[in-house]
Amino acid sequence: MDCCGGTTEHDEDCDDVKVKDSIDAKTVEAAKALESENYSAGFTTDIEMDMAPKGLSEDTIRYISAAKNEPEWLLEWRLKAYERWLTMEEPSWAMVRYPKIDYQAYYYFAAPKAGAKYASIDDVPKEILETYEKLGIPLREAEVLLGVEGAVETAAEAREKPRVAVDAVFDSVSVATTFRKELQKAGVIFMSISEAVHEYPELVKKYLGTVVPQSDNFFATLNSAVFSDGTFVYIPKGVRCPMELSTYFRMNAENTGQFERTLIIADEAAYVSYLEGCTAPMRDENQLHAAVVELVALDDAEIKYSTVQNWWPGDEDGKGGIFNFVTKRGDCRGDRSKISWTQVETGSAVTWKYPSCILRGDDSVGEFYSIAVTNGRQQADTGTKMIHLGKRTKSRIISKGISAGKSDNTYRGLVSVNRKAEKARNFTQCDSLLIGDRCGAHTIPYVENRCASAQLEHEATTTKLSEDQLFYARQRGIAEEDAVALLVNGFVRDVLQHLPMEFAVEAQSLLKVSLEGSVG
Amino acid sequence: MTTALRDFIKNPTTAELELVARYAMQPEDGRRERAFLAFAETGLPHRRMEAWKWSDFKAALKALETPASASANDPVPHDGALVFRFAPTGFEQPKTLPEGVRILTQPTTQALSGAEDVPLGALAAALAGGGARPSTMVIEITSSDLPRLHFVFDGAGEASFARIIFLVRSGVSLTMTESYLGGAGFTAALLEFNLEDAARLNRTIYQRGGTDEALAVTGLINLAANSAAVQTTLAFGAKVARMETRAVHQGSGAKLTLNAAYLSGKGLHADITTHVRHGAPGCVTRQLTKGAVLDGGTGVFQGKFFVPRKTGQHTDADMQHQALLLEDGAVVFAKPELEIYADDVECAHGNTCGALDDAQMFYLRQRGIPETQARAMLTEAFIAEALSTADDSVRDVLLAEAQNWLSS
Numbered sequence: 022m023d024c025c026g027g028t029t030e031h032d033e034d035c036d037d038v039k040v041k042d043s044i045d046a047k048t049v050e051a052a053k054a055l056e057s058e059n060y061s062a063g064f065t066t067d068i069e070m071d072m073a074p075k076g077l078s079e080d081t082i083r084y085i086s087a088a089k090n091e092p093e094w095l096l097e098w099r100l101k102a103y104e105r106w107l108t109m110e111e112p113s114w115a116m117v118r119y120p121k122i123d124y125q126a127y128y129y130f131a132a133p134k135a136g137a138k139y140a141s142i143d144d145v146p147k148e149i150l151e152t153y154e155k156l157g158i159p160l161r162e163a164e165v166l167l168g169v170e171g172a173v174e175t176a177a178e179a180r181e182k183p184r185v186a187v188d189a190v191f192d193s194v195s196v197a198t199t200f201r202k203e204l205q206k207a208g209v210i211f212m213s214i215s216e217a218v219h220e221y222p223e224l225v226k227k228y229l230g231t232v233v234p235q236s237d238n239f240f241a242t243l244n245s246a247v248f249s250d251g252t253f254v255y256i257p258k259g260v261r262c263p264m265e266l267s268t269y270f271r272m273n274a275e276n277t278g279q280f281e282r283t284l285i286i287a288d289e290a291a292y293v294s295y296l297e298g299c300t301a302p303m304r305d306e307n308q309l310h311a312a313v314v315e316l317v318a319l320d321d322a323e324i325k326y327s328t329v330q331n332w333w334p335g336d337e338d339g340k341g342g343i344f345n346f347v348t349k350r351g352d353c354r355g356d357r358s359k360i361s362w363t364q365v366e367t368g369s370a371v372t373w374k375y376p377s378c379i380l381r382g383d384d385s386v387g388e389f390y391s392i393a394v395t396n397g398r399q400q401a402d403t404g405t406k407m408i409h410l411g412k413r414t415k416s417r418i419i420s421k422g423i424s425a426g427k428s429d430n431t432y433r434g435l436v437s438v439n440r441k442a443e444k445a446r447n448f449t450q451c452d453s454l455l456i457g458d459r460c461g462a463h464t465i466p467y468v469e470n471r472c473a474s475a476q477l478e479h480e481a482t483t484t485k486l487s488e489d490q491l492f493y494a495r496q497r498g499i500a501e502e503d504a505v506a507l508l509v510n511g512f513v514r515d516v517l518q519h520l521p522m523e524f525a526v527e528a529q530s531l532l533k534v535s536l537e538g539s540v541g
Numbered sequence: 542m543t544t545a546l547r548d549f550i551k552n553p554t555t556a557e558l559e560l561v562a563r564y565a566m567q568p569e570d571g572r573r574e575r576a577f578l579a580f581a582e583t584g585l586p587h588r589r590m591e592a593w594k595w596s597d598f599k600a601a602l603k604a605l606e607t608p609a610s611a612s613a614n615d616p617v618p619h620d621g622a623l624v625f626r627f628a629p630t631g632f633e634q635p636k637t638l639p640e641g642v643r644i645l646t647q648p649t650t651q652a653l654s655g656a657e658d659v660p661l662g663a664l665a666a667a668l669a670g671g672g673a674r675p676s677t678m679v680i681e682i683t684s685s686d687l688p689r690l691h692f693v694f695d696g697a698g699e700a701s702f703a704r705i706i707f708l709v710r711s712g713v714s715l716t717m718t719e720s721y722l723g724g725a726g727f728t729a730a731l732l733e734f735n736l737e738d739a740a741r742l743n744r745t746i747y748q749r750g751g752t753d754e755a756l757a758v759t760g761l762i763n764l765a766a767n768s769a770a771v772q773t774t775l776a777f778g779a780k781v782a783r784m785e786t787r788a789v790h791q792g793s794g795a796k797l798t799l800n801a802a803y804l805s806g807k808g809l810h811a812d813i814t815t816h817v818r819h820g821a822p823g824c825v826t827r828q829l830t831k832g833a834v835l836d837g838g839t840g841v842f843q844g845k846f847f848v849p850r851k852t853g854q855h856t857d858a859d860m861q862h863q864a865l866l867l868e869d870g871a872v873v874f875a876k877p878e879l880e881i882y883a884d885d886v887e888c889a890h891g892n893t894c895g896a897l898d899d900a901q902m903f904y905l906r907q908r909g910i911p912e913t914q915a916r917a918m919l920t921e922a923f924i925a926e927a928l929s930t931a932d933d934s935v936r937d938v939l940l941a942e943a944q945n946w947l948s949s
Contacts, residue, residue, distance in 0.1 A: 479892035
């Protein structure tokens with residue numbers, strides 16, 4: 022049936038969405054490629070699992086803690102968080118709607134039966150290896166990646182390419198962490214947080230919960246109580262981490278929640294680039310993902326944190342999909358430190374996520390670059406917070422939202438300048454694009470300025486900087502619209518192209534998008 | 542009834558109990574009750590409510606008390622205007638009215654739709670009236686050939702409430718001004734404008750208040766097809782002052798201009814809040830808000846453009862907020878928000894916040910202009926743009942008031 026040529030003015034079931042002419046065809050194509058029917062990571066892995074009893078109680082927490090053989094202080098820490106969580110209410114201010122979550126209907130811990138960590142590649146269950154292979158993680162170089170002796174020579178080819186060390190988290194546990202030995206030579210600690218609790222308890226104790234406190238918000242508090250695994254990274258003074266680090270999160274078991282906790286510390290003058298990727302099987306039930314990421318950058322340190330989030334978004338009618346309720350925060354604790362968040366968000370049924378920077382050190386810098394694409398019935402409420410506390414702190418926010426299908430995409434951001442943050446600077450730019458007339462795009466930027474010498478700009482084309490740049494481009498014969506595209510979009514594209522995206526095909530295709538014809 | 546209401550507001554403050562008592566003295570009226578219940582649902586708005594997070598009336602207004610400061614003088618000329626005066630206990634209006642303006646002072650309250658969205662507007666609807674004051678003043682405008690209508694809110698007292706409804710008939714233009722001059726501990730005014738097809742409105746608001754006064758002015762503007770409204774506000778703030786406008790484009794081709802300037806000094810808080818619903822195709826909104834804040838002052842700007850699916854197509858809307866923090870200790874909060882469900886629209890928003898340009902200051906100073914004067918000149922030039930839409934009869938007055946503030 023030619024549904025769009027029919028006489029009815031608007032047919033709700035019509036599949037072909039009329040897209041206005043000014044929108045770039047490649048953008049529409051790129052967004053379409055991300056529809057749930059094209060979700061390639063939706064398979065399940067059949068493997069025997071050890072599960073905690075269903076539901077959440079003090080016993081569940083004791084079970085998790087015991088399964089991981091944790092020290093007493095950590096159990097106490099978890100129980101304290103749980104006690105606090107019981108008194109908290111689920112937040113409702115975000116522009117997302119979802120059925121009430123039954124926190125007793127989930128399994129809070131699921132680990133492959135064969136054990137959590139494997140001494141050599143041979144011990145990693147075949148199913149898990151195959152899973153990662155299928156997801157495009159280069160596991161044929163698995164021997165190298167897993168750091169097994171004798172394998173180094175066979176992968177000389179691989180070494181010529183930039184290498185990435187991977188921490189693979191499968192449901193609630195880290196199953197493999199690669200390149201550990203080589204990283205150790207540089208003094209870099211890269212391991213699962215469960216191991217770090219045993220091997221570097223002092224470091225963990227010193228930093229855990231100092232950026233995102235136990236009682237920070239409902240989901241972070243839940244995470245503090247039940248977090249299962251995650252990655253721990255420590256880059257010592259003056260070390261530039263010799264390779265990209267990454268964590269690949271895979272949710273597999275049914276009715277489980279994933280609650281990982283990542284802690285990255287860059288000591289003075291250290292540098293690290295870290296990438297996380299996430300996928301999950303297609304299931305009809307909603308699954309909960311409530312992670313916490315804490316970053317600490319000391320004097321002159323820099324952390325670049327990139328996310329390619331592609332959790333199962335649910336089918337086109339909104340059935341199933343991941344609830345992605347994540348708390349990510351970086352603390353620029355030292356002077357001249359820098360934290361940069363880059364995110365490509367294409368998955369999850371509901372996203373509630375605001376990677377933030379606390380710019381505490383003088384001259385510290387925070388950056389947030391985001392592309393969020395929603396399709397089907399996805400809902401994303403995402404953005405950032407830049408809290409300027411130190412003098413001459415700078416932040417930059419670039420956010421691009423693309424909504425298609427019947428989805429809603431919200432940018433929510435806060436720029437807050439403390440009265441002592443002399444000469445703080447912020448630049449914010451957010452664009453949204455609607456593909457079709459059944460979706461929504463929303464922008465909610467909050468600005469709180471308490472410092473007279475701070476300079477904050479939100480999409481202000483009147484600033485001197487952009488005027489000069491525009492003039493420069495225009496006097497060379499570039500049309501105004503093209504010039505703006507060059508200056509703004511070109512910049513973002515540039516940033517994305519520098520992302521370590523070896524295994525993120527979906528992100529590559531996003532580079533095709535243009536924000537021409539944006540609504541606001 | 543009163544007891545039930547007392548129970549309805551959770552942990553009522555002294556001020557809220559006094560408001561309940563005032564309501565109990567009003568004649569019984571279903572519409573009035575509905576308006577009061579809409580207010581009672583939240584009580585005085587407070588910082589835990591998203592729309593009021595930066596303007597906390599519950600905290601600012603502990604009790605209804607006559608403030609120490611007297612009303613300010615009205616700079617807006619009264620000569621040649623039809624002047625209406627609302628005081629906490631009194632009310633005055635012109636003895637005779639020219640043809641083309643008709644006033645219906647109704648004994649009963651008019652229904653207020655969407656009262657839950659404007660709690661202090663609902664409160665004004667519930668408490669307006671008593672004594673000589675009309676419960677609801679309905680003004681019908683049928684001629685464009687009228688003198689300016691001027692509404693003054695002043696006089697000493699604990700609290701003052703007013704509700705005015707304008708019906709501007711098809712093709713007719715109305716020019717009106719309002720002066721909020723302080724004097725009452727709490728003032729809540731609700732003004733509703735219904736513009737019929739191709740009607741025109743030019744509304745200019747001047748506001749001044751003391752450091753122990755609370756003020757909430759709620760304006761509701763409905764625009765029919767091809768109508769146009771221009772609103773210009775100059776606000777100096779009070780302990781807490783909220784100038785809120787909610788406009789709805791109901792017919793295609795409507796055009797709305799919402800300009801405002803706030804100048805906020807020590808102990809004063811000026812809040813400019815707007816919500817525009819683009820409920821018909823092809824409507825245009827232009828919004829410019831400028832602010833300058835001194836040590837100890839607070840400026841708030843909250844703007845929202847709502848563009849519904851289908852009916853909002855071809856909306857052309859632009860929202861700009863620019864604020865200057867002139868001294869350390871100044872505070873500015875802003876939230877320029879867009880909620881868009883239609884794909885073929887253009888909604889721009891911009892927001893800047895900062896100090897005066899050092900280079901410009903240097904330029905003036907090296908020409909021998911003292912710092913204070915240079916600062917005033919630059920700030921005036923910055924603010925003036927937002928006031929340029931005011932009616933000819935008051936534009937210079939507003940500029941002069943801004944100048945006085947800047948150079949004092």
